[in-house]
Structure formats: structure tokens, C-alpha cells
Amino acid sequence: MSAIRAIKPSGGEQMLLKTLDSLGACGASAAALVRESGLPNRRVEEWRWSDLRSAVDSDTPIVSLHDHAHEPAPAVTPSDAPIIRELAEALSLDDSEGLDTGGLHERDGQANRVVAVKSGHTVLIERINAARGLSAGSLNAMVRGGKLTRVLIQDGSSDSIVLNRADVVVGPGGAYEQFVLSFGGKLARLETNVSLWGGGQLTLNAAYLVSGGRHCDLTSIVTAEGPGRNAEVQGANCNQVIKGVARAGGRGVFQGKILVQRAAQKTDARQHHQALLLEDGAEIFAKPELQIYADDVQCAHGNAIGALDDDALFYIRSRGVAEIEARAMLIEAFLTEAIPESLSDELCTEIVDRMNAWLAEKSA
């Protein structure tokens, strides 16, 4: 990590550093990290398809929600925290009040949210409708028991650079369910990092729809840790269904890593990523990754990228449905398979309506 940077900061990095420095102590850690390593770019393996450094220009507004500091930034050594977390903590405010009380919480915009769930069912709906500029947010969740459902709906300007990272610990007897609906941005990188302990239940589903000039990157790392120190519970469950569609000029990225530690016997992990290239010039990059150190586990993963099925299209059209509607019908059916069944009807309707609006807008 302490490698000396070979190249000087880009224009965008300089602007970002100026903002971070102006935040005093708040921005110090992020600034130190950017100074040392720069923004991640295509030479960094985990960011090879999402070049953040090139996306941030010298005229990219940095969406900072903190006040400017009166004191200059103290000098700190860079931490090994992920860049999105550092930026989120520097640029966004804490918005956790009341989240620990259970029930339904709807929040708008980027923020740093912390939630702990011990029992019952907590539902957190986050809507990020970002304007032009770079914003960052985070979620820190601890699910010791009960269930946390997080729905993240990310949309907004095609000039927005949206960085968001969730770090989730799912303990024995806990369940975490996440559904992300992303329409991308100039660059949207939505990371989910889960530490899954024996007996924990995990659902990480997502649907992404990217049109021309938009980029969506869904990156997740799930670590099945094992039964834990004081517990006997084995056999965590992990289910991922990711569906994507891209039109000409749209780029979708899915990186999904599942790491099963030696102690995590009886883990059952399933990961499926399917994407449709709707037009020539659409791009999807996928890197499913399984690393398994335990021997008594079930892990399955599938990754398929293709076009709409001509036979199905012909069948629907032969029944009188116009081609545009037939395509929309197939795409909607394809995408909605990723929506977890437990979501409320109201939320499902909002999600499906947003999908349909995208389909209608782009085929007009």
C-alpha cells in the first residue's frame, strides 16, 4: 500500500483533494488515501472496468455535505479502508437516527447509515437520485438476529458519479436481504461486503438497467466465516440473483466474489448473474468468483449474457402484441425475477414502474 505514486494527481484528483483538505479533520483520512494511491483506475484489478480516476474531471462537482473546517487538515497516515468508505465518511453526513427501532425507514440521498438489528424485521429503503457530481455514501449494518431488508434505488443524472458501499455482518440467526435497482450514472459503483456467520441467511439481489452513456458497477464480496467463536451453528445460506440489461453505449459491470473459509462447512451459496444486451454497442463485464476452502459446501454459480430470445419474441407477437411491447414484456419478466418475494406490493410496484418507465423511455 505504501508504494510511491508513479504519476501526479489528475485534474479531478486535485479538485477532490482541494475539497477534502477544506474539510479539515473530516477529510484528512480520505485525502491521505487519495494522495498516496490516487483514485482507483483500470490498472487496479477490482476497478478494471470502472475507471474512477478518468470519470472524475477537474470540473466534476464534489458533493460535500460537511461544512468547511476552520482548522487545516491534520496530517494522517493513510488507512487500508476501502476508498468508497473513506470518501463517504469525508463527504457525507451521518443519518442513522431511529434506524435501530425496527420497522420501515425510507431515506433519500447519500449518507452514512449505521444500523444494528437484533430481532424483528427492519426495512431500510434508500433512494439515491443523484445530481451531477461525485457523491459517496455508506451503510454499516450488524444483523445479530431478526432480519434487515435493504432496498437501494439508485437513479439520477447521467453526469452523476455515485459511490456507495455497504458493510454488513450477518450473525447466526440473522438474515440480511438486499435488493439494488440501479440505472447507473456517469459511473455508479455500488459495493456490498458481507461477513456471513454460520446460520446466517443472505440474499443479495439486484437489477441494473443502463442506457447510453451510463455505467453501473455492482461489486460484492461475501465471506462465509464459519460458526464463530461461541456458537455451534454451521451452514450459512447465500443467494444472489443479479439481472441486467444494457442498451447501446451502456456499460454494466458485475463482480461477485464468494469466499468460503475453511471453518464455514455446510455453506450453501448460489450466485446467478444474467444480462441481456438489448442493442449492438451495449457492454456487460462480469467476474463471478468462488473461493472455497471448506470441503463440505454447496456452491453454484451461473453467468449468462445474451440477447432476447427470438422464438419467445415471435410467439408473443404472433398473439397480437406489438414488437416493442413484446420486448418490454420479456425484459420486465426477466428483470423482476431478481425482486425478492418478501418486498411489499407497494415497493414492488414502484420498482416495476421504474423499470417500465426506463423501457418505455428508451424505446420511444
Place this chain on the structure above:
Amino acid sequence: MMLDIRDLHAAIPGREILKGLTLSIPAGQVHAIMGPNGAGKSTLSQVLAGRADYEITGEALMDGESLLPLTPEERASKGLFMSFQYPLELPGVPAMTFVRTALNSQKRARGEAELSPGEFLKKAREAAKRLAMSDDMLRRALNVGFSGGEKKRMEMLQMAMFEPRLAILDETDSGLDIDALRVVSESINALRSPQRAMLLITHYERLLEYVKPDQVHVLVDGRIVDSGGPDLAQKLEAEGYDRYQKAAA
């Protein structure tokens, strides 16, 4: 003529499948096309329904208007229905949603009033009952997890709902057991009317015992090589297609 096919040729790259097919069906009649594997039976139904994969010459008229320039959906709205030999499965699309969307699309295209959800449901339930189909099948994703026979019933349900003027049934009898064949045949017979024409495409004579055709045509090597009354089907069943195939070769 409800359907008037004249010197129809259809080819995929490197191979001609229909080689000058001529056939007419007046309104009110049911015709059957029988023929060996590879004769071009399914190609004929696909071409009439509007599949775009073929190089086509010749003419196919419905009510005197050429079908060939029309899209599949325009043909459907004009009253053409093709029952697929292998109906597609559509995961995530509930059967009833699909049929209602299709029916209302056709009605909109014809300038007719759409059915309200209540009217639609009533009609669909009645049709399903006649086909001995459960409500559960209507709620499930279209054809997903259906047996071969259930898929064919779902095709017949759609035919009953759409009330087409020209129905082409491509091997609707294949994959049916005796009971299912009887139910499906009854639903076909129920739709026989002076305003409607039907074309049954089949391998076997079995279906034609239940649905008596007005005429039977023999399709071999892309052409109609013989036509006759219902007796012709029995004769084919007894003698096979050998003599036609030898003549064609």
C-alpha cells in the same frame, strides 16, 4: 377465400423448403394437411404466422389481402391464429396477464373496445373449464412447468379467447393422450363456424377422427401432391406416404 395460397416458395439459406405450394380454404371449412417429417408442414405454419427467417416468394392472401407484408402482430389482429407445435415458456409472465395483454392488443388494433378485467376473467374461466384446466394453471407463468398436453390446452384456451377467423393448428394433437385429445378436439369443434376457417396440420389421422375435415391435403417435399375428402386421411394412415415420396424423388 379465407385463405388463398398461390405458388408459395420459402427457403432458408441453402435450402428451399416450400416449393410452389397452392392451397385455398373458404370460410366455414376445416382443411387438414398431412405429410411426412420434413415435408414443410411447420414451415408453412411459421411462414403464414409471419416468422421472418425465410426467403419467400409467391402469395398468401387472407380475405383477398396479402399476409406477407404484415408483421406477426398485424396478422394476429386481422384474425389469424397459429397454435404452436412447441408453445414457448415465458418465465415471469403469468398466463392470464399474457392472454389479456394479447387479446386487448388485438382489439385495440381493430378499433374494438377492450375487455374489462372482470369480463376477461369470466370469459377466461369459462374457456378454461371447457378445457378442463385449473385456475392454478391460469395464474402460473405461461407454460412454465406445464406438461406437453397442458401447453396444448393453453394454446386452445388462447384460440377460444381470441376467436380468430383463421386458425392454423400445427400438430396440436402431438403429445396428447386420448383424454386430452378428446378435450382439445371438442374445443376445436366448438369453434367451427361459417365465418371461420381452420387448417389442421398433423402427422396422424387420429385427430381427424374427432375433428372431421372438409378436405385433406397431402404435403410432400414442399408441395401439395394430393387432395381429397376425409377418406384420404384413412387411406394415408393405411398406406403411408411412400408412393408420394417416390413420385417426388
